[in-house]
Amino acid sequence: PNDAITRAEMSEMLVRGLGLGGGAKLLDGKSLPFTDVTSRQGYIAVAYAIGMTKGMTATTFAPGKSATRAQAAAMIGRTQEKGYAIVELTFSDTASIPAYATYYIQTMAAQGVISGYADGTFAPNKAITRQEMAKVLYGYDKTIGKAKNEAATALTYTDLTSIADW
Secondary structure (H helix, E strand, O other), rough: OOOOOOOOHHHHHHHHHHHHHHHHHHHHOOOOOOOOOOOOOOHHHHHEEEEEEOOOOOOOOOOEEEEEEHHHHHHHOOOOOOOOOOOOOOOOOOOOOOHHHHHHHHHHHHHHHOOOOOOOOOOOOOEEEHHHHHHHHHHHHHHHHOEEEEEOOOOOOOHHHHOOOO
């Protein structure tokens, strides 16, 4: 749960979460502007085609690089319809949030999908962990009516004690 998610893994998670996994099979092997994408190519191609993601540069995607919290917010936010309310960000490190991610963090914070840490920071440049991504995706699914508030199934993972209680 505390491992970071790579940019390629996040692309796959989001494409599958949107129900576009079949498109990934169709686009696997198709040309991308990124010279460094060799695996999960179909998922990255779908994410790129629908405007969910951009490269680190015009020709690099950095698929193995850890995704940051700001990048995750931007990628998820780009899939949402426009017109959501925004909130003023009051994190103590708001000034370090990249401009490309500010609007998306504002809208998702207003929806209760994304939040900061107990110390008042958002940590936009920190790698997003698997458990943080799971929480954000669940919050997003609740916002769009995809997730249900049903009782949770008892968890039996061997690393259960390392999962945060939030």
